[in-house]
Amino acid sequence: MAFDTEEPLTEALDPYSATVAEAFQTVGPAVAHIAATSAKGRTGTGSGVLFAPDGYLITNSHVVAGATKLTASLTDGRAFAARLIGDDPATDLAVLRLDATGLPHAAFGRSSALRVGQLVVAIGNPLGFQATVTAGIVSALGRTLRSPSGRLIESVIQTDAPLNPGNSGGALVDGRGRVVGINTAMIGGAQGLCFAIGVDTAVDVTARLMRDGRVRRARLGLAGQTTPLDARLARRLHRARDSAVLIAEIVEGGPAERAGLKAGDLILEFAGADVFTVDDLHRLLTAEIAGAETTATLIRQARIETMNLTPDLDD
Numbered sequence: 021m022a023f024d025t026e027e028p029l030t031e032a033l034d035p036y037s038a039t040v041a042e043a044f045q046t047v048g049p050a051v052a053h054i055a056a057t058s059a060k061g062r063t064g065t066g067s068g069v070l071f072a073p074d075g076y077l078i079t080n081s082h083v084v085a086g087a088t089k090l091t092a093s094l095t096d097g098r099a100f101a102a103r104l105i106g107d108d109p110a111t112d113l114a115v116l117r118l119d120a121t122g123l124p125h126a127a128f129g130r131s132s133a134l135r136v137g138q139l140v141v142a143i144g145n146p147l148g149f150q151a152t153v154t155a156g157i158v159s160a161l162g163r164t165l166r167s168p169s170g171r172l173i174e175s176v177i178q179t180d181a182p183l184n185p186g187n188s189g190g191a192l193v194d195g196r197g198r199v200v201g202i203n204t205a206m207i208g209g210a211q212g213l214c215f216a217i218g219v220d221t222a223v224d225v226t227a228r229l230m231r232d233g234r235v236r237r238a239r240l241g242l243a244g245q246t247t248p249l250d251a252r253l254a255r256r257l258h259r260a261r262d263s264a265v266l267i268a269e270i271v272e273g274g275p276a277e278r279a280g281l282k283a284g285d286l287i288l289e290f291a292g293a294d295v296f297t298v299d300d301l302h303r304l305l306t307a308e309i310a311g312a313e314t315t316a317t318l319i320r321q322a323r324i325e326t327m328n329l330t331p332d333l334d335d
Contacts, residue, residue, distance in 0.1 A: 036139075039195045043141040044153045046197030049095050049124035051190055053145040054079055054102075054116075056087035067144035067190030068092060068116060069199060070125040071226070075118035077102065078226055079189030080204050081109045082168045084116065092118050095151045106229025109169035110237075112204055113222055115229045126191060129198030131177060131218030132297060134158050142181040142203055142214070144190025156181030156212070162246045162298075165205060165215055172243050174298040175221055177201045180212035192216040220299050237302075238310035238331035241274015242267050242281065246297040249286070257288070257324075261296045264288050264319070279329030281316070288324070289317035307333060 033041060050070040057063045066083030070076070077092060084090060090102040100118040107114040134140075138158045146152050160178040167173050177192065183206040192201030201216030228235045247266040254262035265287040270277050287295050291314045295301050310333035317326045 039139060040141055040153065040155045043193045043195060043197045044143060047126045047141075047191050047193050047199065048143055048151055048153065050126040051143045051145075051151070052077060052092040052094055052118075053150050054083055054189060055091045055093070056084050057089040057091075058086050059088045065145065065148060065186050066188045067186065067203070069189070069191045069202065070118075070123050071128065071199075073123055073125050074121045075100070075102075075123055076105070076230070077116045077118060078202060078222060079114055079116060080202065081107050081112045081114045083189045084114050085109070085168065090116060092116065093150070094124070106233040106235075108225050108229060108235045110167055110235065111173055111217060111221060111225050112165075112167045113202065113217065113225045113229070115226055126193075126199045127197070128219050128223055129194050129196070129200045131175070131200050131220045132299070134161060134177065134194070134200055134218075136161060139195045140177075140179055140181055140200065141193045141195075142179070142183060142187060142190060142216075143193060144183070144187035144203060146184035146186040148186060152187075154182045156214075159212065163215060164243065164245065173217060173221075174243070174245060174302075175218045176204075177216045177218055179214050179216060181214060182206075182212075183214040218299070221302070224299070224303055236307040237334045238305040238307060239274070239334035240276045240281075240301075240305065240329070240331055241271035242276040243269040243271075244287065244298050244301065246299075247286070259288070259296075260294065263296045265295050265298055265301055275329050275331050279316075279327050281318070281327065281329070282320070284320070286319040287316055288319060289315075291315070305331060310334075 054066045068077040068079035093099040102116040105115040163176040190203045207213035244265040267285045
């Protein structure tokens with residue numbers, strides 16, 4: 021068999037392959053394999069994403085739950101002890117810090133800028149195979165998942181980029197090499213049903229965990245989802261964006277029910293601030309607002325109403 025010696029050893033990639041390869045080259049070195057050992061000596065595995073050169077790493081809460089020893093291994097073969105900085109089971113996120121500096125780290129994008137059909141790349145360590153990359157598209161936005169704590173996680177990204185056990189805590193990356201989600205779950209027995217926590221949520225939670233070690237929140241006692249708002253109505257209301265938060269469920273006995281909010285209401289404003297997405301509402305539900313009467317402006321049956329309510333502190 022003869023080879024053409026004039027051909028380059030490395031052939032040019034097609035645009036799709038080049039995008040996936042470049043995303044992996046950019047973020048892959050910042051994705052670590054996590055080994056979490058419990059007091060009983062059992063070791064679970066997952067993935068994590070380094071986001072700062074001094075060793076800060078984000079992963080899933082369920083990856084590190086109950087661990088007494090944590091080790092992070094990088095794609096270059098180095099392994100480091102890690103310690104838990106903070107944990108938030110309500111969003112299935114946790115922050116670790118490796119005992120090292122000068123480490124490769126990834127840049128965060130914005131999950132709110134994603135579009136259905138957009139190319140995304142999943143990087144992690146499925147089934148113990150380190151530095152594995154899969155690719156797919158954003159299948160849907162605004163999904164909800166039940167967290168390990170029992171609370172709903174909103175604004176979840178659905179993708180068909182294949183995930184397997186061990187991918188949890190790894191990076192979902194856009195075509196420009198920016199982390200747009202933290203991979204967290206797949207539906208067993210299904211094909212192409214995988215989920216990631218939007219990076220907008222992850223950034224907010226990470227900042228609180230690094231500051232306080234935990235996330236204390238106020239709660240309204242409702243489940244909501246980001247939903248489109250009629251563009252003409254948004255213009256009439258002088259809204260900067262044509263979206264709002266649809267109340268999908270009201271928790272019995274919670275602040276929302278006590279205030280008279282109902283499933284089907286569209287929240288436009290809360291505590292004097294515009295609300296365009298569920299993430300906007302989450303950011304406003306700080307511990308400081310708990311116990312203080314505030315207002316919510318909403319659309320109910322084509323009417324705009326303003327209602328008083330007092331959030332509870334969610335411990």
